[in-house]
Amino acid sequence: MASDPARLAAIRVAVAGALERFLAGQREVLGAIGQDMLPWIDVMTGLLAGGKRLRPAFCYWGWRAAGGADCPEIYVAAAALELLHASALVHDDVMDASDTRRGLPAVHHQFSARMAAAGIDQAAAAFGAGAAILIGDAMLAWTDEMYHGSGLPARALQRGQPVLDAMRTEVVSGQYLDLVNQVTRNDTVASAMRVVTYKTAKYTIERPLHLGAALAGAPPGDLPATQSAASGRPQALSVPGTCTGYGLPLGTAYQLRDDILGVFGDPAVTGKPVTGDISEGKRTVLIALASERASVAQLRVLERHLGDRGLTEAGAAEVRAVITDTGALAECETLISASVKEAIGALDGAPITEAARQALTELAVLATARVH
């Protein structure tokens, strides 16, 4: 058994290969409609080349945890989650009017530029947004197509279907609640945590694990349909219960790390503009913790800069100082450590394979490391 960093690399290679083959097939399909459809494949290829492949990795280890054997089909089913995620990113970038993604111009900008380059400025921005919405729709539909075309037996796919369904509903719900928090300037820790539960913890870790476990035959009755991080310990004695006990706290830790990197991270490493999270006015748990602890003067600093599209580096530095001075940063780090510990603890004595226990322990550390 290779240690996890090597194993994760192997998963990444297999997932990349599966995506490449799937897109090659779709290139044929789109090309038959018209050569002018092919830019879609180029744009998707660029987008899908990036990413940490965390969701497929957790899906794979959910499968292995429940006793599934290593086989080509599980990588294809797991890779379908990358299409789902890419769809969410493209639509997210339209909604947030983001400029870049994974080191490339956001998809809507790529299509606007295509028209602008053809000498058509007028309406190029609307065209870019429209194209991005449609490409996101295509990748969302293709999630399903790739999943059902993975070659796994029909019965396995049927077992996984409710998990895939739950996952998709939860992620759009989490994104919507996030939007609501942003527009209503809701800065309570509880509402930020609810967004984390649905938009990240379930979507990135718990559900991919559940999906893999269900595909491998873990009894679906154990799958808590609407278990949230706040509702206490799930049943740790089943595979899905273990996935929840591990996935929800780890997912929270993963998002908190992302919150910190979004404000304090090195843009060269994160691939995001350093002022992005602040200027977009994201109501993260980190920001909520700072708001709760802020003095009147500190609160005024936050209110002035959060959501300011013209944010300067000086303004960002002021926000960072508030986050540090209120103790919010330190508390976030404490929460991350405690959550990772809780996640790893959930693996103790759990009814999963030894290989999965080892891999999931290492993945917990990798997913929440200070730089990744």
Added chain:
Amino acid sequence: MASDPARLAAIRVAVAGALERFLAGQREVLGAIGQDMLPWIDVMTGLLAGGKRLRPAFCYWGWRAAGGADCPEIYVAAAALELLHASALVHDDVMDASDTRRGLPAVHHQFSARMAAAGIDQAAAAFGAGAAILIGDAMLAWTDEMYHGSGLPARALQRGQPVLDAMRTEVVSGQYLDLVNQVTRNDTVASAMRVVTYKTAKYTIERPLHLGAALAGAPPGDLPATQSAASGRPQALSVPGTCTGYGLPLGTAYQLRDDILGVFGDPAVTGKPVTGDISEGKRTVLIALASERASVAQLRVLERHLGDRGLTEAGAAEVRAVITDTGALAECETLISASVKEAIGALDGAPITEAARQALTELAVLATARVH
């Protein structure tokens, strides 16, 4: 056997019931995430209450054509197409910045208004667009969930999957090519016809028929994956071949009728603003025919008004006059008649049930009538 108008009414009732039960289930799922998710169900209920249910009707008759027996499950699978279509409409309205849909404010406006009513004007429009994108995503994902939860046997669903896949890819492709035509002001009849083939003819009629036929067990080998209206007669001796031979010309006729109604229709009947198609600059076949036949002066009229968001009724009247005077309107009517005749002719001697032949003949007339 009831005559088709009555049968279509029965299909509509069954489809509405299936959607109502599905949304009741999703209300539970969303309510468990938070009560603040429930406006989604209200908005979807309003949206899904409208519509002619043509896609489910064609899916149902594809099933019956291939020998499927009337049963509750087929209505559920067919109703899933309404979710797909509602998703496309919501996203379309965001892309086109449309104000109304099916007599209600467009979904993005409904959500903008919700925030504006709560006293939050700033960013309300962006919030509305974001919410609409996410609701469209949810309905696109739920298409799949409803289809797979229809209760039809797993083998039947597997047979239908490639058709559902093709249908989703084709409709987003058609929408994209439509956007490209709009932004590049491409006004050739050929490019407008290609959009009609993918965005309407396949999506609204051919593929729903194919889906029903595949679910009922029609051999998938006969299914022409990328058959287009232009590529000649399909094999009329198989059920899928018949669906194509009937569906593509009928779908073209259906769209041409819609083109005419979009410019000449009574807003009280169509539910669309009378200047909508012109001010959105839609590059329809009707417009393409007019452009091809226009004099220099007439072309200048079209160029001045197409895509003019501030279009007046006087401007619209000028465009209507050009469409009539060039003979484009009359040619469109001729094309509709010929296409309907071709569609009905494809049913002659086709290997489908007598009930389906009768229903499809009547549906062809209903779908392309002057007012509907």
